[in-house]
Amino acid sequence: MWDHEIKAMASTHAIIASSVFMATVLPAVLVPGFSVYGAHLLWLYSVSGAVTVVSVAVFWLLGITPPTKKHTLGYKLSRVVRSCLYFFLSCLFFHTVVVLYGAPLIESALETFSLSVLLTSLTTLRCLCVLGPNVQAWIRVFSRHGAMSVWDTCLQITVACTLVGAWLGAFPIPLDWDRPWQVWPVSCSLGAMIGYLTGLVAAPAWIHYHRKQLTYKCK
């Protein structure tokens, strides 16, 4: 039963990773003069969009999302609206955190906001997909005994990897190497992306390796 879930997870991650790849390659083919550094915001939004669409579709198809209690259309609609609201709030939250970390407040607000959109689509969106619009559950998941399924553990790993990647991405910015990838927010978003991809690979591997120790209480 575990093997089945791990396989599903690995293939999901493969699909998401290939969507990231496509979102990088396609604009390069379609848009003249495209490069990850040069037209960074374009790359950023195309990747965020691709990850958002593919994750939502895949998780919806897999049926990971906790089943709704009521099946009325109104309830479902309100869930969707709340999810969108949370998505937006999370963008604002990340924006605030990034500014507090030392990003310029006014000068490159658009770049900062784009970075927070990317971070949201890599982390919060997954929370939304796996746990639904329920902040209590999100907080609960990130504790030692909080994971209640393989997908929760996987969520922990990918989110942690993404955030650590973005954090590490800030380190080269003050250096005086004058490289194009040191421009704000290229290194951070690249770091987040690399961290996310690492998380996609690491999560199934780690779960597979530790499948004997993992026990989930109830679900």
Add this chain to the structure above:
Amino acid sequence: MKRLPVLALLLWVCAVYFVGIYLFVGGFLLVRLEVNRTSSCGDVLEPGEEPGDFCRSPPRFSRLVLLIVDALKIDFARFDPGNTAPRPYENKLPVLGETVTSRPLQSRLYPFRADPPTTTMQRIKGFTTGSLPTFVDVGNNFASSAILEDNLIHQLGQVGKRVVFMGDDTWENLFPKKFYRSLPFPSFNVKDLHTVDNGILQHLYSTMVGKDWDVLVAHFLGVDHCGHRFGPDHPAMADKLTQMNGVISSVIDRLENDTLLVVMGDHGMTDTGDHGGESQKETDAAIFLYSPSPIFPGSPSQTEPDVVPQTDLVPTLALLLGIPIPYSSVGQVLLPLFPPHGQKGAAGGISQLEALWINAKQVNRFLDTYSSMARDIPPESLRQLRAHFSRLSSEYLAAVRDGRSPSAKLNSSLQLYLTSVRDTCRATWARFNHVKMAAGLAILALACLMCFVLSELSQALIREGGVGPKAPVLVALMSAAAAAAAQLLARGSVEAAWCLAAGALGSELLFLWRARRLNTPTASKNGGKAPKAAGWLTPRQLLAAPLLVWLLRCAALLSDCYVIGEGRVVTFLLFSLAIYVPVRLNWDGLLLPPSHDPLKSAGLLPAPAVPAATVRKEGHTLLACLGLLVGSLYLSLSFHACREEQGSCQPSPFLSPLSRLQSSQLKNLHYVLSVASLGMWAFLLRRCLCHYGNLNSSGGTVFAARWILPLLSVCLGLHWAVSATPDDSFRNLSELIGLAHVALPRAAFCLLALGLALIWLDPLTVFVKARAAASARSLTLPPPRYRASTGISPQAELHHLIPQIYQRMRRCLDDDAGGGGEPGGGGEADNRPAVEAYGLGTVYSAPTLLFCGLLGLGLLLLHPEGMALSFLLLLLEMGSLLHIHASSTLPITHAFPFCSWSGGFAVPWTPVVLWSLAAAQFFHATGHLPTFPSIQWSAAFVGFPDGHTGTILPASLVTLNTFASHILFAVGCPLLLFWPLVREVRGGRAGRACGEEGEDAVMEMRLRENPQQFSAALLQLSTRYLFINGAQVFASVCAAAILRRHLMVWKVFAPKLMFEASGFLVSSVFLLIGVTLVLRVDVAVSSWFKRLVPDASR
């Protein structure tokens, strides 16, 4: 509790650190005194003793063109026609080689050896003063870099020569307003290869053709920048050198007969293009001398020097141009440029022997002056030099008097004298002492290790009492004596530094050896704890977040970019670690546990020790404090000053004093803001003390809190108002204002001293109120509630008595709802006698807090007014850090209840790292930077507007100003130990879990109940703080040692090292003061208990 061992251990650790720093700095920072006398034309330097005007005789050359090609290495200048496949930097200056071979009477090319430090600024200083500048030339004012020593440019100006300068703008800073005309170009951007050179080329030729100059100095930077950017082995270097070749040949074409051309490099470069150190690649530059008329007696011969030291340029040029040799020059004239005795050249000038004699006399005069000012030249060699000179002088004067031609031997012995003077000076000033540096590094590294071991083993050390300070001191003395003896035998003299080093090393090794032994028996004694005690160096523990952040902080000291942006870096790390705390707590399920947990109700998890609601409340407090912390962090970023390396940076508007603001509206706004934050500072402190019932008694500390704190604030506010008033606004009150300028700050200083002394003398803030008739006797009356109430020994009764006092006291506090302001409000309503002791629960922290607060106001006085906001942020950040620390430890201590406090009161690493990061962060947020020009000298004149007579007072005022945040955080460090106890959850279960009926002691009285744990925890906290700060010093010492060749070493790393080291010094001193204050409170508490219960055993 054990007071003396704790203090002695801390003192010893600090002393070891200081010795390490002293040794390293002694080997790394070469110090030289500046002689601020100048030579003049009237100096008696001629052969005869009769005074005469030295400058009037016609000079050999009337004009000079000095082309400085920065980093022109000798390898670049040589021309080898046989080299068929030259590297990019070879054979690119053919004009030099061709001129030397085709016109041997007119030109020479020599290697030109620089003295370390081979950085451009020091080198310009070197070849204009003829001296050996070091990193710290004492006498130089740090605020500006202008050369105050006698130098060529000054002497040229004295005789009315018109000096035209173009090129590297360093010259403009070194010689402000000394040039007849100057065209400086920015030199800072190392990536820019062409701005300076093209700027010079635009003006060079037109200036040369014009007649309004006597000396032309042009400093090209392209070659040096090309080296830094690409290294010498790069096509760009070939282009640059080819360009220089063109420049030199065009200048040669435009020279006239009375003009001397000197082309030279200021230093060389390594294979990677760097310089600064003392390897031959860095020191060997090139010098090329040329004149259209013949100057040299013949083609290059055997007697010519192989290498020309850079100091020799100054006397040579001075005598060729007919000006006095600058006073502090230790150079020697370049003999081939002067005609031999007897055959005076057609163009006039002085002979070799005359030149040497003038030179020797000038050097001897300098040596006399210098040795009367400083003691760093060894007296032995000084005596030899003096004897040598007097011998030479009598020989020379006799020869001149008799009119006979002096022997050729005199020539060479004069040369020998000059050389030996220069070598003596060089040995004193211009050499890194590698052995000392290595010894300093070793001692520092061992001291860090020792501090770490000490902090991990503090429990065992205090318990076993195996750390009498006697043994280390004895060993230290013995090894110092041994080192002294060895030195006496080997060299005949003793240097104190080596004795100190031996002492420090000996005691360190002894401690580590004993710690090893101490560690093994504890491990074997109780098997259960063995892995814990032995395993304090597991990789898992090293990878924990606080140590990781701290490692990053240390690593950041090794990169110049991170040092330049240190303020931001520290804030970033502090923010990261602060966010880590709640994340980690949440991971442990202790931050915001759900109110109804399905797992727990199902019995799957052990029932929590504390009700979830309490934990939730703590979690909310923690999050609120985190918000406060993050907010003050972000706001504090706006108080930063700017380094010159940070291009687009605006210094904070709050940094300039109010009196400099133009708009009166802005001035008023700033003033109101500052006074408001000042008031807030005092209010918050009082509120905090009042909250814990510390303001009820009538002791000295309470007096300080009630009266001195507000008075001090009023003084400060008035002082700001007075100093901000424009001079011309109240003319008739000017005397009064002048008086206030002096009186107000001095009154504030006095109040501060009074307040601190009061806290020291009477630190107790406990108010005891007995409601029944007799106090001491009735205390023993209440029926004891412990189990064996009959037949108990008086000893045991006493043992239980003290807890009862706490219990009552706490109940009173509870009834007062935390107010505590009104004595007598609480108490038990029944007819039992009761005692109320207010403020006993915060008996340790209240004086510390007040001490910190008063000190903060005193330090604020030394800052510009606008910094009041930043100081308020500092207080808020301190408070929120303490709360975060308390809130994050409380759930843990309650979740794992320990009856016997086996964990003690240990403060974990995270808050200590946060604390030290905050100290570094507020160093920047109070407008300071680790650079010398940014020191706020105005602090020395607060209260002393007319200056000082001594140097100690202004120096200490400036030190207090510079390290204000280090001081406050160091003094407040013991608060980290107290705060979790102060904020402990009322009705906690620590006591009940142990199965005792009676209540345990509460809050800080727990510390008194466990004196051993208290000592251990205090020792551990202090050593942890010292370890973190000491390791930072170690990191910056490593940076200076490893990167001594780096382009930025004298601009970034060496100043950083000095600031880090002095910061450590100040922090450790004030940490010791804080710890001593705590121990003083403990003494007072003990005697208080003795008075309350006269025959108490403790």
